[in-house]
Amino acid sequence: MSTLQKLYEGKAKILYQTNEPDVLLAHFKDDATAFNAQKKGRIQNKGEMNCTIAAHLFRQLAARGIPTHFVDQPSPNEMRVRAVKILPLEVVVRNIAAGSLCQETGIPLGTVLPQPLVEFYYKNDGLGDPLLTRDRLLLLELATPEQLVQLQQMALQINTLLQEFFNQCGITLVDFKLEFGLDADQTLVLADEISPDTCRLWNQAETDPQQRVMDKDRFRHDLGSVESAYEQVMQRVLAHQL
Ligand code: TMP
Numbered sequence: 001m002s003t004l005q006k007l008y009e010g011k012a013k014i015l016y017q018t019n020e021p022d023v024l025l026a027h028f029k030d031d032a033t034a035f036n037a038q039k040k041g042r043i044q045n046k047g048e049m050n051c052t053i054a055a056h057l058f059r060q061l062a063a064r065g066i067p068t069h070f071v072d073q074p075s076p077n078e079m080r081v082r083a084v085k086i087l088p089l090e091v092v093v094r095n096i097a098a099g100s101l102c103q104e105t106g107i108p109l110g111t112v113l114p115q116p117l118v119e120f121y122y123k124n125d126g127l128g129d130p131l132l133t134r135d136r137l138l139l140l141e142l143a144t145p146e147q148l149v150q151l152q153q154m155a156l157q158i159n160t161l162l163q164e165f166f167n168q169c170g171i172t173l174v175d176f177k178l179e180f181g182l183d184a185d186q187t188l189v190l191a192d193e194i195s196p197d198t199c200r201l202w203n204q205a206e207t208d209p210q211q212r213v214m215d216k217d218r219f220r221h222d223l224g225s226v227e228s229a230y231e232q233v234m235q236r237v238l239a240h241q242l
Contacts, residue, residue, distance in 0.1 A: 011037060012050070012197060018080065022184070026051075028077045032197070034220040036128050043219060047077035049230045050195035053237050055079055057162070057194045060242040064161050066154070068190040069181060084181025084189055089142055090121040090129060091151055093159045094175040098200050099217075101175075104131075109209070118155050120148075123179070150188055151180060158190065161242060166201065169236040171214065174200035196230050203232075 004016035004025060011033045016025040028047035033040050051073060058070035071080040094101055097111040120132045122142065137143060143151060155178055166173040176199035179192035192198070196215040206212035210223050214233050218226045 013193070022083050023071055024081050024083050025074075026079045026081050026193075028054075028079070028193070032216070032219050032226075034216065036125060039220065041219060043230065044227050046197070046227075046230060049234045050193060050197055051077045051079050053195045053234050054193040056237050057165070058190070060165060061158060061161055061190065064242055066158060066161070066190055067187060081191070082183060082189070084183050084191055086123075086179060086181045086191055087143055087147075087151075088123040089132075089137070089151070089180070090123050091155050091178045091180065092119045092121060092175060093117070093155050093178070094119070095159070095163065096172070096174040096200075096202075098174050100131075116156060116159050118152050120151075121177075147188060154180070154188065154190070162194070165237075165240065165242050168240045169233075170204045171233070171236065172202040172204055174202055176200070196233050201233060 004018065006014060006016055007024065008015045012029055012031065014027040014029065016027065018025050028051040030042045030044060030046045031040070032043045032046060055070060055073040058068045062068050062070065069081040069084050071082060073079050094117040095113060097107040097113060098109055101107060101117070102109050120137055121129045122132050122140070123129060132142070134148065137148065138145060158178065159173070159176075162176070163173050176194065178190060178194070180188050181191040183189055199215055200217060201214040202212040203214050213223060214229045218224065218229050
């Protein structure tokens with residue numbers, strides 16, 4: 001793999017060119033960051049676990065008609081993906097109040113939202129990934145009004161499918177972040193990854209607010225047992241189909 005041209009290195013993944021012009025290789029790293037990289041660490045085998053979880057979830061979503069960038073998983077921590085132009089947006093869907101929603105609105109942790117909340121953040125580390133208004137998103141031309149409607153619809157559809165899937169796994173999908181890209185035909189496709197790095201996942205068998213956490217919040221808030229939580233998510237995800 002060392003002969004492949006590195007195109008981009010992010011906090012959790014490295015993207016390489018491949019021999020096929022419209023296919024890239026994503027290498028999933030064990031590196032973990034939080035709070036805009038103010039906190040740094042490593043989660044043993046995270047690359048393999050997140051790549052495997054994301055590959056399985058992309059397959060499930062594709063089978064239910066969601067276009068994704070996923071091609072295949074040639075090795076445990078490598079995913080081949082279609083080359084798409086990533087929109088600089090983090091599309092967050094929330095079912096239950098947690099994280100920044102609680103901090104910024106005062107809604108108590110764990111409040112079930114009357115309907116899923118879709119929020120758009122500007123994917124810009126220099127600015128700290130700020131929450132966008134619709135008008136700011138359009139002002140910055142981060143998406144067209146038509147794409148915005150489609151992103152909202154796709155995010156809600158993906159939420160319905162993922163909620164159903166994780167429920168089967170005995171896991172509550174609290175919230176998650178998606179990224180989308182545009183392919184050569186300007187079609188929106190789901191990209192990046194879906195993993196315990198990008199979702200809040202609560203174990204339905206636990207009621208304790210710390211014990212139930214199966215995602216990157218264990219790393220963010222030093223709750224311990226990070227690897228075993230990711231491992232547990234992977235085992236359950238692999239044992240289920242949509
Ligand atoms: P938040 O509550 O911190 O805004 O996070 C909402 C969801 O988005 C949560 O599932 C974690 C995920 N997320 C990312 O994947 N990347 C990020 O950089 C941030 C801030 C959140």
